[in-house]
Amino acid sequence: MSGSITIRFRKESGQQIEVQARPGISVMEAAVMNNVSGIEAECGGACICATCHVYCDQVTEGVLPEMSGEEDDMLDMASAERRATSRLSCQLRVSDKLENAVFVIPENQF
Numbered sequence: 001m002s003g004s005i006t007i008r009f010r011k012e013s014g015q016q017i018e019v020q021a022r023p024g025i026s027v028m029e030a031a032v033m034n035n036v037s038g039i040e041a042e043c044g045g046a047c048i049c050a051t052c053h054v055y056c057d058q059v060t061e062g063v064l065p066e067m068s069g070e071e072d073d074m075l076d077m078a079s080a081e082r083r084a085t086s087r088l089s090c091q092l093r094v095s096d097k098l099e100n101a102v103f104v105i106p107e108n109q110f
C-alpha cells in the first residue's frame with residue numbers, strides 16, 4: 001500500500017501532534033522526521049537505549065509485532081514507568097493498520 005499514514009503523538013500534557021508517515025518506516029523515525037519532541041532515539045533505532053519509549057492506544061491492539069526479548073529487556077530500563085501498553089517506537093513499523101493510532105510520549109526518556 002502506498003500513500004501516507006496518519007499517526008498521532010500525544011504528550012502526557014495532552015498536546016497532540018499529527019504526522020503523515022510513509023509505510024515501512026518506524027514509528028520512531030516518523031516522530032524524528034517530523035521534529036516531534038520527546039522521542040529522543042539516542043541509539044538511532046538499534047533497540048539499545050529505550051529513549052523512544054511510547055504508550056500505545058487501542059488502535060494498535062493486535063496490529064503490532066510481538067515484542068522481542070531485547071525490546072522487553074530495554075523497556076525494563078526505560079526511565080518512565082513501564083505500562084502494559086509500553087513499546088519502543090523504533091521497533092514498530094508504520095502500516096495502513098496504524099492509521100489514526102495514537103502514541104503517548106512519556107514525560108521523560110532519561
Ligand code: FES
Nearest residue numbers: 045047049050090
Ligand atoms: S531508538 Fe534506541 S531503543 Fe529505540
